[in-house]
Amino acid sequence: VTPHPVSPLELSAYRDSALDEFRQQMVESHIAFCSACRDRLAEYAWLGSSLRSTANVPVPAAVDERVAASFEAANRSRARTLIPRLWLPRQAWAAVAIAVLLVAALLIGLPGGDGSFGPTVASAYLFDDQGTPTIRVQFSGEVDRETVAESLRIEPSVRVDISWNGSEMVVRPSEPLHPSGQYTLSVNPASRQRAATPVALQFTGDRPGTPVPLQAKPAPSSTPLAAAVATETPAPTATATETPAATATPTATGTATVTPTATETAMPTATATPSPSSTPEATPTATATPRPAVSPTPVEPQPWDGFGSFLSAVPDVASKLGKAKGREEATDAMVQRFQRGLLVWREDTGATLLLLEGAEWRSLPSTGAPATVEPGDSLLAGSISRLLERNPAIRSSLGIATTPALPARSVAQSYQHGSLLWISPDTILVLYNRGSWEQHVDGVEQPEPTPQVTATAAALSTATVTAPATATPTAPVPADPTPIETPSPSVTESAHRMPDPSTPTPAATATQVEGENPVATATLTPVPTPVSETTTGGSS
Amino acid sequence: MDGTHRDDNGYAGFEKAYIAYRGVIYGHVLKMMGSEADAEDLTVTAFEKAMRAWERRPPEDELRPWLFRIATNACLDELRRRQRIQWRPWDLFAGVFHPSQVAPDSPEREVLRNERADLVHEALARLAPRDRAGLIMRECYGLSNEEVGKVLNLSRDGAKMMLFRARERLRAAYLQLGGEPPADTGRRSSRRQANGRGAFSREVDPAMGDSQ
Numbered sequence: 151v152t153p154h155p156v157s158p159l160e161l162s163a164y165r166d167s168a169l170d171e172f173r174q175q176m177v178e179s180h181i182a183f184c185s186a187c188r189d190r191l192a193e194y195a196w197l198g199s200s201l202r203s204t205a206n207v208p209v210p211a212a213v214d215e216r217v218a219a220s221f222e223a224a225n226r227s228r229a230r231t232l233i234p235r236l237w238l239p240r241q242a243w244a245a246v247a248i249a250v251l252l253v254a255a256l257l258i259g260l261p262g263g264d265g266s267f268g269p270t271v272a273s274a275y276l277f278d279d280q281g282t283p284t285i286r287v288q289f290s291g292e293v294d295r296e297t298v299a300e301s302l303r304i305e306p307s308v309r310v311d312i313s314w315n316g317s318e319m320v321v322r323p324s325e326p327l328h329p330s331g332q333y334t335l336s337v338n339p340a341s342r343q344r345a346a347t348p349v350a351l352q353f354t355g356d357r358p359g360t361p362v363p364l365q366a367k368p369a370p371s372s373t374p375l376a377a378a379v380a381t382e383t384p385a386p387t388a389t390a391t392e393t394p395a396a397t398a399t400p401t402a403t404g405t406a407t408v409t410p411t412a413t414e415t416a417m418p419t420a421t422a423t424p425s426p427s428s429t430p431e432a433t434p435t436a437t438a439t440p441r442p443a444v445s446p447t448p449v450e451p452q453p454w455d456g457f458g459s460f461l462s463a464v465p466d467v468a469s470k471l472g473k474a475k476g477r478e479e480a481t482d483a484m485v486q487r488f489q490r491g492l493l494v495w496r497e498d499t500g501a502t503l504l505l506l507e508g509a510e511w512r513s514l515p516s517t518g519a520p521a522t523v524e525p526g527d528s529l530l531a532g533s534i535s536r537l538l539e540r541n542p543a544i545r546s547s548l549g550i551a552t553t554p555a556l557p558a559r560s561v562a563q564s565y566q567h568g569s570l571l572w573i574s575p576d577t578i579l580v581l582y583n584r585g586s587w588e589q590h591v592d593g594v595e596q597p598e599p600t601p602q603v604t605a606t607a608a609a610l611s612t613a614t615v616t617a618p619a620t621a622t623p624t625a626p627v628p629a630d631p632t633p634i635e636t637p638s639p640s641v642t643e644s645a646h647r648m649p650d651p652s653t654p655t656p657a658a659t660a661t662q663v664e665g666e667n668p669v670a671t672a673t674l675t676p677v678p679t680p681v682s683e684t685t686t687g688g689s690s
Numbered sequence: 691m692d693g694t695h696r697d698d699n700g701y702a703g704f705e706k707a708y709i710a711y712r713g714v715i716y717g718h719v720l721k722m723m724g725s726e727a728d729a730e731d732l733t734v735t736a737f738e739k740a741m742r743a744w745e746r747r748p749p750e751d752e753l754r755p756w757l758f759r760i761a762t763n764a765c766l767d768e769l770r771r772r773q774r775i776q777w778r779p780w781d782l783f784a785g786v787f788h789p790s791q792v793a794p795d796s797p798e799r800e801v802l803r804n805e806r807a808d809l810v811h812e813a814l815a816r817l818a819p820r821d822r823a824g825l826i827m828r829e830c831y832g833l834s835n836e837e838v839g840k841v842l843n844l845s846r847d848g849a850k851m852m853l854f855r856a857r858e859r860l861r862a863a864y865l866q867l868g869g870e871p872p873a874d875t876g877r878r879s880s881r882r883q884a885n886g887r888g889a890f891s892r893e894v895d896p897a898m899g900d901s902q
Binding site: 158159162163166168193194197198200201202203204205206207209210212213214216217220221224225311313322 | 705708709713714717738742807810811814825829857858
C-alpha cells in the first residue's frame, strides 16, 4: 500500500471545515486529482444530504400542548402570567385559515455605488416556522437593534415579537393575522435614508417554508398588485372585498383551494376566458372542454426523463447548445432568489452559481470546505459574501434576497456550447459557455401533447391549487421582475405544470383570476410553446 | 446561578427558545428514537428539563447546543434503559411524511420515493446511539464539530474522530444493507468537476471583475 497523503479522517474533517487552513487547502488540492478521495467525499456528502432530506418534520401539536401545560404549571407557582396564544401556533394559524398573506417590506438602502456596506438590508422574506409565519430581515452588518426595532412599522398594525439571531431580525406576529390581509412592513436599518426598495412576498399557508417573491420593480405603477402593496391601499385590487368567499387578494389565485364556494359561479366565466379572446391561435377548441384530453399526469417535478423533452420543445436552445457531452448528473442544491437574480449552490461541487439578470453567469469557487448550507440560511455568507462585498455593484444589482436558501434537487448536463441545469421543482437554467444564460420552466412531461392543449391545461392548472406547481403562487402576480418581452413570464411559469386531474373544477379557480383581473386572464393563455420561454439573464 | 437571566417569572425567554428550537429538537429526537411516540415523549421531557434548568442556561449563542445536549442525553438515557441497540427496520419515514404533511414538491417527498435514502435511514438506525446523535447534529442541523463535541463530551479531536467513524459506519451499514452509492452523485460528476469540463467549469477568479 502506498502511503496516501490524505487520510480518510482528514476527508471527513475537511467536509466539516474542521481542518486548519493549511490542511484544508492540502486536501482541496489533493482531491482535484485523486478520484478515490473525491468519491469518498462525494459519498459522505450524499449520505449527509440523504439524512438532511428528512430533517424538517412537523412537530405534533401534542408536543406543544404538553410543553405548554408544563410551562403553565411551573408558572402558576410564581406569577400567573404568560401562556400567550403563541403556544399553540399551529392551531391558532389553522383557525384563521391563512390563505395568502402578503407582506411588503419597504426596505431602505442597498449598498450604494460608493461600495460602502453600511448597515443595510441584505434579505427579507417570510419564513414558515413550524406553522407560524415569521418575517426575517437580515442586515448586512451590525445594526443598533433598538433603533431598528423602533423603526419597525407594520401596517395595518399587528402585535409582534422581535428577536435577534446575530444580525438577523426575526419578526413574529403575536396575534393572528387576517387571512386576507395585506401587511406592509418597513424597517430602517440606518439613519441615512436611501431610496426605498419595496419588496413584496407572497406566502401560502399550505406551503410551509416556500415563500415566493412577489417582486415589485421600483416603478411598479403598471402592476396593480405591486401598486397596491406600495400604497398600502387596496384600491386597485378591489378584488378583496368583491370576490366571493375568502379569495381576498388577487394573488389568492394560487391558493384558490381554500374557497370551494366560488366554483359554481365561476364556471361560465372561466370557459369564456381563456384563449379565444386573447390568443386566437392558442386553443380555440380545447378551451371548451373543461378537461382537455391531455392525460394530465400529476407530474412530480423530476427531469429524470431527461432534458430531451425540454430541448425538443425549444429547438433554438438545442441548436445553440449543440450535442450533449456527458450524462445527466444529479446532486442536491440550495437556491436563493433575489430581486434580480439568483444564487444556486451545488452540494457536489461546492460551487455557487451567480445568475444576475442582464449579466453573464458566473461560478463562484468555494473557498474552503463544501459548506453545509442549511435550509433557511442565506447563500450570501462566508466566502461568497466576501467576494461580493468586493464587488458592490454586483451585490447591489442582485438586490435584496427574497427567499432564504431553499433546498432543491438539481440535475446538470453539459453540452458542446454550454450546459443545462435543472433545479427542482421546475426551473431549467441554460448556461452558455459564452456566458449568457436563460431561465426556462420545466414541466412538460411528454412532448406529445399539442401546444394548444398544453396551453389550456396550463391555464387551468394555474388556477388550481392542487396542481403540483410550486410556481403556482407566482402565477397570478402581475409584477414580474424580469424585464422580458414574453407576454407574462410569471404566468407561464406555473402554466406548464400539469393540472391535477382530481381537481373538481379547474374552471372555478380560473374565474377568480379573471373576475377582477381581466389583464391577468389574458396572460394566462398565450403560451407560445409547450415549454415556457420565461427567459432571464444576459442576451445569448 | 446567573442572576442576570432572572426576571419576574424566572422563565424569561424560555418560550421564545422553545418556539425557535422545537422543530430541530423534535427532528433530532425523532431520528434518534425512530418512533413518533418516543419522539413526542422525549421532546417534551427535554424541554421540561430545560425549563427546570432555565436559570442555569448558557448565553444565547450557546443555547442551541445546550438544548441539543439535554435532548441527546434524554435519548441516550432512554435507549440505555431499554438496552435497545438494534432496531426494527426503519419504516418510520413512510409514516412521518404523510402526504398531507408534505407539500407535493417538497424535497422530503422526493426523497421518500428514493429507496436509497430510505436505506440510509435504515443504516442510520443501526449505528450506535452516540454515533447517530453526532451525525444527525452535524449533517442535519449543522452543529459544528466543536458543538457536537460539547454535546457528547468530546474534545475537538475526539469529535472529529467520532464523526469520521460514524460516517464510515454509516457507509458500511448502508452498503451492507445492499445500498449502493447513487450513480448520479460521486464518481462522474466529481471527475468532470476535476478536469474542468463540468457544468461549473467557468470558475471565476476571486477578484472577479464587475460585469455590469
